[in-house]
Amino acid sequence: MESGLKNKKVYETVIDQIKDMIISGELKKGDRLPPERDLVDTLNVSRTSIREALRALQIIGLVECRQGGGNFIRESFEDNLIEPLSLMFVLQNSRNLELIELRKSIEVQMAALAADKVTDTELGELEGIIKKMKKNPSEAESVRLDADFHYLIARASGNKLMESILRAVSSLMDTFIKETREELLVNPENDEKLVETHEDIAVALRSHDSSKAADAMERHLDFVAKNIRH
16 A cells, blocks of 8 residues: 555646545636645645646546636536547447437436426426427427437436436437437328327426336337337
8 A cells, every 4th residue: 555655646646636625625616726836835746746737637627728717627527428438339339229228227217306306497498399399390400409308307307417427428319319310200100209208208297206207208218219220
């Protein structure tokens, strides 16, 4: 244990200390880090070690440097996960069904949570999206409405971590939704059914019934799964 501590580079210790400041709440999302000279005094290390630590934190996406403004804890971390997740999906020859399974593992539970926490304003937004879905929008608009519907439920769930995970796969999910809709709409009857399954989710949320909301979301994703190439 002691040899491990001795072998640890100084800048790595600085990184750990900054992480501890975040965990303790001393630093929060969007906060500006103290100037380098203050970190030198506070952490009792050289300016070189501070700069090495800040560069490493920028690379992993925890800290961003704003021109002329200093270093800040990032407001959002989802973007840092999108590229590796997308690459993983392609390199591992993942199937569309696997993405559906991923969505189910997240979204069914989020729908249940949202049933307890959704506000009247959010319910109104969901119902507004469904009304637009029924007006035969363009394909591009349909894809956007579909994504907005699911992200709104994620927000309504109140679980920031689950919402972040879902948004981390947003670019992959958006592409998937577009491709899925194109396959689904080969059969015109599916368009009406797709809107209907979204409406079932909204109705269950309106009743604030967690079990019904979870079931409606699962049925929606099962319907999608049955009508795409796996």
